[in-house]
Structures are given as C-alpha cells and as structure tokens.
Amino acid sequence: MEVDVAVIGSGPAGLTAAIHAHKSGARKVLLLEREEELGGILKQCIHNGFGLEQFKQDYTGPEYAERLIKELEKTGVQCFLNTMVTDLSSDRVITALSPEHGALKIEAKSIVLAMGCRERTRPSIGIPGTRPAGIFTAGVAQRFVNIDGYLPGKRVVILGSGDIGLIMARRLTLEGARVVGVYEIMSYPGGLKRNIVQCLNDFDIPLHLSHTVTEIEGKERVEGVVISKVDSNLHPLEGSEKLIECDTLLLSVGLIPENELSKKADVELSAATGGPVTTEIMETSVPGIFTCGNVAAVFDLVDYVAQTGAVAGTFAARYSSGQVSESRPSVDVVAGENVRVLFPQRCGFQDDLVLFIRAAEPVEKPVTIEVTPPGSKINRLYARPNEMLRVKIPKEKLAEVKQPIRVSIREK
Amino acid sequence: MAAEKKHFVCVVCPVGCEIDVVHDGSKIISMEGNKCEKSEEFVSQELIEPMRILSTTVRIRGSRWPVTPVRTDKAVPKRLFPRIMKQLRRIKLQAPVNMLDVVINDVLHTGANVIATRTMPRG
Numbered sequence: 001m002e003v004d005v006a007v008i009g010s011g012p013a014g015l016t017a018a019i020h021a022h023k024s025g026a027r028k029v030l031l032l033e034r035e036e037e038l039g040g041i042l043k044q045c046i047h048n049g050f051g052l053e054q055f056k057q058d059y060t061g062p063e064y065a066e067r068l069i070k071e072l073e074k075t076g077v078q079c080f081l082n083t084m085v086t087d088l089s090s091d092r093v094i095t096a097l098s099p100e101h102g103a104l105k106i107e108a109k110s111i112v113l114a115m116g117c118r119e120r121t122r123p124s125i126g127i128p129g130t131r132p133a134g135i136f137t138a139g140v141a142q143r144f145v146n147i148d149g150y151l152p153g154k155r156v157v158i159l160g161s162g163d164i165g166l167i168m169a170r171r172l173t174l175e176g177a178r179v180v181g182v183y184e185i186m187s188y189p190g191g192l193k194r195n196i197v198q199c200l201n202d203f204d205i206p207l208h209l210s211h212t213v214t215e216i217e218g219k220e221r222v223e224g225v226v227i228s229k230v231d232s233n234l235h236p237l238e239g240s241e242k243l244i245e246c247d248t249l250l251l252s253v254g255l256i257p258e259n260e261l262s263k264k265a266d267v268e269l270s271a272a273t274g275g276p277v278t279t280e281i282m283e284t285s286v287p288g289i290f291t292c293g294n295v296a297a298v299f300d301l302v303d304y305v306a307q308t309g310a311v312a313g314t315f316a317a318r319y320s321s322g323q324v325s326e327s328r329p330s331v332d333v334v335a336g337e338n339v340r341v342l343f344p345q346r347c348g349f350q351d352d353l354v355l356f357i358r359a360a361e362p363v364e365k366p367v368t369i370e371v372t373p374p375g376s377k378i379n380r381l382y383a384r385p386n387e388m389l390r391v392k393i394p395k396e397k398l399a400e401v402k403q404p405i406r407v408s409i410r411e412k
Numbered sequence: 413m414a415a416e417k418k419h420f421v422c423v424v425c426p427v428g429c430e431i432d433v434v435h436d437g438s439k440i441i442s443m444e445g446n447k448c449e450k451s452e453e454f455v456s457q458e459l460i461e462p463m464r465i466l467s468t469t470v471r472i473r474g475s476r477w478p479v480t481p482v483r484t485d486k487a488v489p490k491r492l493f494p495r496i497m498k499q500l501r502r503i504k505l506q507a508p509v510n511m512l513d514v515v516i517n518d519v520l521h522t523g524a525n526v527i528a529t530r531t532m533p534r535g
C-alpha cells in the first residue's frame with residue numbers, strides 16, 4: 001500500500017505526530033502500533049502531572065492519552081493495531097506484520113519514527129551476584145501493578161532515582177509494599193524535584209545519594225542486596241557495604257531510545273542522546289524520515305515529547321507534498337560548556353530552533369544559556385541535570401548563521 | 413504552641429524552593445528560601461493539612477485487563493490515603509467504564525469523587 005505519512009508508534013509522540021500530519025494537509029496518514037491499544041506507555045502511567053503545559057490540565061497518563069486518541073479519531077487517520085514493523089528502508093518502505101492485515105509492504109512519502117524508549121536493565125549496569133527472581137526494571141513493575149493488577153514484591157529496594165523509580169516507590173507503598181529505600185549512585189537525584197517530594201518525602205521513604213547496589217543475594221528469590229557508598233569517581237568504598245533485606249529490587253537506571261528500526265534505514269545516530277541526529281524540523285539524516293519523542297532523545301516531560309511530535313508530523317506532511325526542498329543548507333548544533341545532552345543536533349533553518357538542553361553538572365544559581373551564533377543569551381534560575389532546559393531561537397535570528405551553533409551553560 | 417522550625421520543598425512550580433519555616437503549629441511565623449509568594453499559600457496549607465490527588469487502580473470484571481485506573485477529582489487530605497485505598501480494594505467495577513465515570517461519590521466526606529481515568533471497554 002502507499003501512504004503520504006506513516007507514523008510508527010502510538011505513544012504521545014506518535015499520536016501527536018499523526019494528528020499534526022493530518023492537520024497539515026496530509027491526506028493519507030497511517031499510524032502503526034504493535035500493541036492492541038493506542039497510547040503507548042501512558043496507559044500504565046496512572047499518576048497525575050501530565051499535560052500541565054500543553055493542556056493547562058493536571059491529567060493522569062491514561063487521560064492524556066485518551067484526549068489525544070479522541071482528537072485522532074476525529075481526523076480519520078487510519079490505525080493498524082497489533083502491527084509490528086520488522087523492517088524499514090532508507091527509501092521509505094516499511095515491512096510490517098499483523099494478524100489482521102498479514103504481511104505488509106508500505107511505501108510512504110514520509111515517515112515519522114515514534115517508537116519511544118526502553119529501560120536499562122541489570123546487565124547494562126553490571127551488578128554482580130546471583131540471578132534470583134525479584135529483579136525488575138521500574139517500568140515493568142509499573143506495568144505489573146497498574147495494568148496486570150499484581151504486586152511484584154513486598155519489601156522493595158529501588159536502585160536509581162529516575163522518575164519511574166520514584167513514582168513506583170509511592171505506588172508500591174500505597175499498595176501495601178514496604179519500600180526500604182531509594183539508592184542513587186550520583187550525588188544528585190535523577191528524577192524531578194516534585195517527584196522526590198511527592199513520592200518519597202510524602203511517604204517517609206529515604207533517598208540515599210552516592211550509594212549503589214554492589215551485590216544481589218538469594219537463590220530462588222531475592223533475599224537481600226548489598227549497598228555500598230561510592231567515592232567521587234563513583235567507585236564503591238571498601239568497608240561501607242551494608243546488607244539490606246528485601247525480596248524485590250527495582251532498577252530505575254535510565255532509558256535508551258529504541259532505534260533498531262532507525263538503524264535498518266541507515267539513520268545516523270547520536271552517541272549523546274542514543275537517538276537519531278535530528279534537525280529543528282525533526283528530520284533525521286535520511287531525507288523524508290522524521291523522528292520525535294523519546295526515540296529521538298529521552299525527554300523529562302510529556303509536553304516536550306508532544307511538542308516534538310507536532311513538529312515532526314507537520315513537516316512530514318509538508319515533505320510528503322513536496323513543500324520541503326531536498327537540498328537544504330544546515331549546520332551542526334554542538335554542546336559547549338556544561339552541556340551533556342543537546343537536541344536537536346542540526347539546524348536547517350526551516351523553523352524556529354527549539355533547543356532541549358541537559359546540563360552536565362548541577363548549578364543551583366542563576367545561569368546564562370549562550371547560543372552562539374547568533375549570540376543569544378537566555379537566563380534561567382538554575383541548571384539541573386534532571387530537568388531539561390528548553391530555549392527557543394527564532395528563525396529570523398538564524399538567517400545569517402553559517403557556522404556551527406555552540407550551546408553553553410554558564411554561571412551568571 | 414511554641415514556635416517550631418520545619419523544612420519544606422515547594423512543589424508549586426518546577427523551581428522547587430527549599431524553604432525553612434518557623435511556625436506555631438498551624439500558622440507561618442516566618443519563612444526564608446522561597447523565591448516567590450506562591451510558596452506562602454503552599455506552606456500554609458501544608459501546615460494545616462497536606463492535600464494531594466490520589467491515583468490508583470481498582471478491580472474490574474468483564475474487560476481485557478483485571479484493573480482500571482482511577483483518581484480523586486480533587487486533592488484530598490494525604491492522611492486519608494490508607495483509608496481510601498482500603499475502601500477502593502473492596503470495589504469491583506463492571507466493564508464497560510467510561511473515562512470520568514464516578515467510582516465513589518464524596519469519598520470519606522472529603523467532597524472529592526473517585527473517578528475513572530480511562531475508558532475500559534468490554535472484552
């Protein structure tokens with residue numbers, strides 16, 4: 001089959017991209033989802049705090065998803081559920097499998113990659129010890145509790161202070177489990193401040209910074225974990241080991257964009273974000289293949305995910321109707337002082353440059369974000385690695401830019 | 413009551429000011445560390461009665477999944493969370509359920525309803 005815009009993935013990024021592709025005039029938009037329902041991971045994020053910026057509403061994840069799904073239903077965009085995309089080529093041919101539609105070859109004028117991300121697991125952080133039952137990533141535990149309706153354990157240690165881990169500390173406590181503590185290897189928390197307050201402090205769950213799990217004990221089931229303090233190089237300090245009894249270890253140790261399909265289409269990936277090298281119109285290195293949301297870079301807020309989805313959908317629609325020229329000048333956007341993650345990584349001068357910036361080190365005093373050229377300086381009250389900074393450089397200001405754009409965070 | 417000190421992290425906005433408050437048990441005597449006035453309302457309420465939205469799940473029959481998500485439609489006293497959870501554990505809904513359907517009216521006389529946060533079809 002042939003379509004104007006194909007969107008892969010129906011989480012907040014994909015839903016928003018599909019809606020905006022339709023709004024921007026694409027006639028045939030197809031949304032592909034591997035699960036049996038639309039909405040992606042929002043379905044299991046039953047806590048509130050979604051959409052504060054975009055809708056000025058304090059939604060839960062399922063409510064946020066349902067609002068987008070209802071909006072999508074009005075557009076008449078076609079959705080294929082239970083449809084697994086197995087291959088993608090750089091000339092924009094999608095191979096997919098579905099019980100209902102069989103084996104599919106979809107030729108798309110443009111494609112939006114919106115596959116989201118997945119969690120880092122025990123092997124990716126290399127904890128030694130036995131391999132008993134009772135070790136879960138925080139998101140898997142979230143699915144067990146919120147969708148499948150059962151508790152993964154009764155006495156829980158959480159390693160890593162990412163937002164999902166914090167949310168699960170509260171959730172498991174409400175459901176009657178005892179969360180012994182949250183242990184974070186870094187000297188600052190991974191999750192948002194409001195989650196530290198409302199998920200840990202509210203329930204008297206201790207957060208131990210500069211600590212990590214150095215061993216897991218138990219044969220059939222987790223019986224305990226050994227916790228160690230770490231030094232400033234993040235190496236465990238000998239003699240600081242402490243055994244904590246527990247039957248469950250949750251890992252909230254980071255997210256990785258899921259780019260297996262992107263690689264098949266020879267999309268260039270960024271080492272810093274783990275996602276495609278992307279321009280301000282959310283185009284990847286392969287013309288006509290766009291990306292958005294957590295497959296592009298892991299964002300803190302669903303509002304940011306949706307914002308990139310809107311841009312990707314809009315420009316994918318324009319591309320499909322020939323409104324975006326094939327050859328365009330572009331420059332690199334590069335990380336300068338105290339910038340660990342920067343998105344997007346290229347600027348092609350088609351739209352305002354909206355930068356998402358993650359600081360390398362926390363600065364708890366006023367900072368200036370310098371974007372040079374064009375020499376823009378934007379002030380913020382602080383810069384924290386766990387809270388992305390977002391700044392917008394209007395398109396007009398970039399008209400004369402020929403050199404790479406460098407972004408730095410400096411103390412004021 | 414004699415003046416006491418308490419530490420708060422304001423969650424009104426993402427800045428998350430760390431605030432040291434001197435209070436008499438229910439009223440602010442003095443506070444420092446906040447960057448704006450909004451913290452004052454937040455801290456005042458925290459001193460009297462911390463209020464939060466509760467979100468959780470309840471059992472459901474006749475649908476694809478065994479549980480479906482719910483929340484209170486406004487903030488309720490945090491100290492009532494265990495009692496509300498206990499009440500919700502006794503409930504079993506029947507599919508279909510529509511988003512915003514009331515699951516419990518005026519839960520524990522808080523003036524808040526517990527509402528469904530997704531549509532759960534039969535199946």
